[in-house]
Amino acid sequence: MTDAGSALAEDRSEEPAEPERKGKREIWIFYWLFGVFYTALSVGVCLLGRATPPPRPDVTELQAVAWFDKHQMGIQVGFVFLLVIAGGAAISNGIIGYFMKRMSSGKMLAYAYIAAMGVGAIPGFQVLLVCWLTATFRPDRDPDVMYLLYDLGMLSYNGSLGCFTAAYIVVAIAILYDKNRIFPKWFAYVTIWQVVTEVLASQMWLHHSGAFAWNGMITLYIALVVFGLWIVCFLALFRKAAAAETARTPALYELEGTR
Numbered sequence: 001m002t003d004a005g006s007a008l009a010e011d012r013s014e015e016p017a018e019p020e021r022k023g024k025r026e027i028w029i030f031y032w033l034f035g036v037f038y039t040a041l042s043v044g045v046c047l048l049g050r051a052t053p054p055p056r057p058d059v060t061e062l063q064a065v066a067w068f069d070k071h072q073m074g075i076q077v078g079f080v081f082l083l084v085i086a087g088g089a090a091i092s093n094g095i096i097g098y099f100m101k102r103m104s105s106g107k108m109l110a111y112a113y114i115a116a117m118g119v120g121a122i123p124g125f126q127v128l129l130v131c132w133l134t135a136t137f138r139p140d141r142d143p144d145v146m147y148l149l150y151d152l153g154m155l156s157y158n159g160s161l162g163c164f165t166a167a168y169i170v171v172a173i174a175i176l177y178d179k180n181r182i183f184p185k186w187f188a189y190v191t192i193w194q195v196v197t198e199v200l201a202s203q204m205w206l207h208h209s210g211a212f213a214w215n216g217m218i219t220l221y222i223a224l225v226v227f228g229l230w231i232v233c234f235l236a237l238f239r240k241a242a243a244a245e246t247a248r249t250p251a252l253y254e255l256e257g258t259r
């Protein structure tokens with residue numbers, strides 16, 4: 001009896017539990033990093049850089065210069081901070097790509113999403129930071145140049161469409177065709193609304209004021225509400241998917257490693 005009990009204890013001690021613990025640790029670390037990054041992003045863009053809510057598009061050259069002068073310190077502190085942590089965007093892209101690769105719709109859609117978001121980060125984020133930091137770096141520039149940097153930053157930040165549209169379409173398609181039920185089907189339709197807001201944002205290139213300008217109700221604020229809803233839904237679904245992922249047995253990790 002003693003020998004049998006000792007053998008059973010040895011068998012249990014040899015079970016490969018480490019892959020499960022490792023999987024849990026990595027997934028939950030990235031879950032919290034996702035939330036921390038978007039919180040920091042909101043502070044840098046909204047409270048310090050003042051890009052959201054955005055300044056008015058229907059201003060003169062001198063008004064644009066005065067706006068940069070008024071918010072110079074906030075732009076410099078906030079946007080330099082964002083340049084330092086900008087790589088955090090890869091965390092959110094990687095997390096979504098990680099779960100997309102586990103969908104039955106295939107890995108190619110996951111790679112397409114990551115690539116589209118990586119390309120979209122340049123016009124949709126980096127151009128704004130560089131333009132406004134350049135404007136505040138030498139505030140005595142010609143007003144026409146400052147005016148150009150003012151417009152270019154905002155139009156690129158709010159009006160960049162193609163890459164993000166492609167990324168959200170890929171996510172929606174992957175969820176709708178997924179048979180593994182990583183995310184529920186209704187999240188695909190929430191994602192499609194992201195595509196709708198990106199298309200509506202194209203009007204800001206044509207209007208200097210009103211609902212279709214870059215600070216308008218249709219092109220901006222509806223998009224903010226939809227994006228906020230999307231983030232909240234994704235965080236909740238990510239938590240659920242992460243719990244399901246880390247509940248798998250070590251044998252499943254070993255099986256995936258052999259594929």
